[in-house]
Amino acid sequence: MSDQPPLLYDVQDHIGVVTLNRPEAMNALNYALYGELEDTVRASDARVLIITGAGRVFCAGDDVKQILGGELPAPETARERSRATGGLTPAADALLHTDIPVIAAVNGPAVGWGMELALMADIRVASERATFGELFVLRGLCCDAPGLGRLAQLVGRERAAEWLFTGDVIDAQTAQQTGLVSRCVKHDALLPTAFEIAHKIAKNPPLAVQALKAGLRRTLDPDWRDTGRWAIEQITRLRGTHDSKEGVAAFLEKRAPTFTGS
Numbered sequence: 001m002s003d004q005p006p007l008l009y010d011v012q013d014h015i016g017v018v019t020l021n022r023p024e025a026m027n028a029l030n031y032a033l034y035g036e037l038e039d040t041v042r043a044s045d046a047r048v049l050i051i052t053g054a055g056r057v058f059c060a061g062d063d064v065k066q067i068l069g070g071e072l073p074a075p076e077t078a079r080e081r082s083r084a085t086g087g088l089t090p091a092a093d094a095l096l097h098t099d100i101p102v103i104a105a106v107n108g109p110a111v112g113w114g115m116e117l118a119l120m121a122d123i124r125v126a127s128e129r130a131t132f133g134e135l136f137v138l139r140g141l142c143c144d145a146p147g148l149g150r151l152a153q154l155v156g157r158e159r160a161a162e163w164l165f166t167g168d169v170i171d172a173q174t175a176q177q178t179g180l181v182s183r184c185v186k187h188d189a190l191l192p193t194a195f196e197i198a199h200k201i202a203k204n205p206p207l208a209v210q211a212l213k214a215g216l217r218r219t220l221d222p223d224w225r226d227t228g229r230w231a232i233e234q235i236t237r238l239r240g241t242h243d244s245k246e247g248v249a250a251f252l253e254k255r256a257p258t259f260t261g262s
Contacts, residue, residue: 023055061112088228140244
């Protein structure tokens with residue numbers, strides 16, 4: 001196992017850079033990384049946040065072995081965090097309610113909760129190497145609140161339904177053409193482009209920027225905690241089904257799943 005921290009945080013010129021730092025696990029989220037992500041966002045006093053991933057992957061979603069496979073039970077601290085947010089994933093609660101603008105610099109695959117993480121950003125810049133996929137249905141699960149509350153806003157209900165129901169993975173060019181990301185750039189230009197946007201925002205009056213973000217949330221967003229509570233109820237129910245267990249087992253065993261509707 002790596003002795004490196006699961007998340008890196010650095011502030012430069014009022015811009016906070018959050019780097020998911022489990023490259024050996026494709027930056028998959030385990031309980032420690034979820035907690036670090038929530039705490040970093042809540043504690044940040046940056047004017048802009050940039051979120052990216054170490055290595056070649058942005059975020060591969062939940063750590064299948066630890067979280068979906070039940071290798072580790074949820075620690076009490078994780079359960080306490082969830083109770084405090086009414087069931088909404090605590091890291092999502094932090095990101096969805098912060099008044100700090102968030103830019104996702106998507107350096108590679110963003111799938112499962114990794115795509116949810118990208119959806120929670122205000123602005124998404126994608127490397128040409130990025131891919132996106134709401135893979136929850138392939139594990140017999142419902143997506144989290146951002147996939148329900150943001151995806152259709154960005155790409156339209158019909159396209160969102162197709163991606164959610166099929167679990168298809170799309171490339172960066174398709175993501176830009178459909179409005180999922182604002183820019184698709186050469187890989188080496190990804191962070192410079194994200195910083196260029198962040199610097200423009202950071203130079204503006206912070207209170208005005210924060211009010212604008214709060215206004216967007218007030219105008220466009222659902223009740224995130226209510227949506228999140230419903231999503232977690234569905235995920236909890238579905239995790240007990242044969243199909244969800246089969247989806248996880250098939251992934252771990254590198255074979256095609258056989259779903260039965262039970």
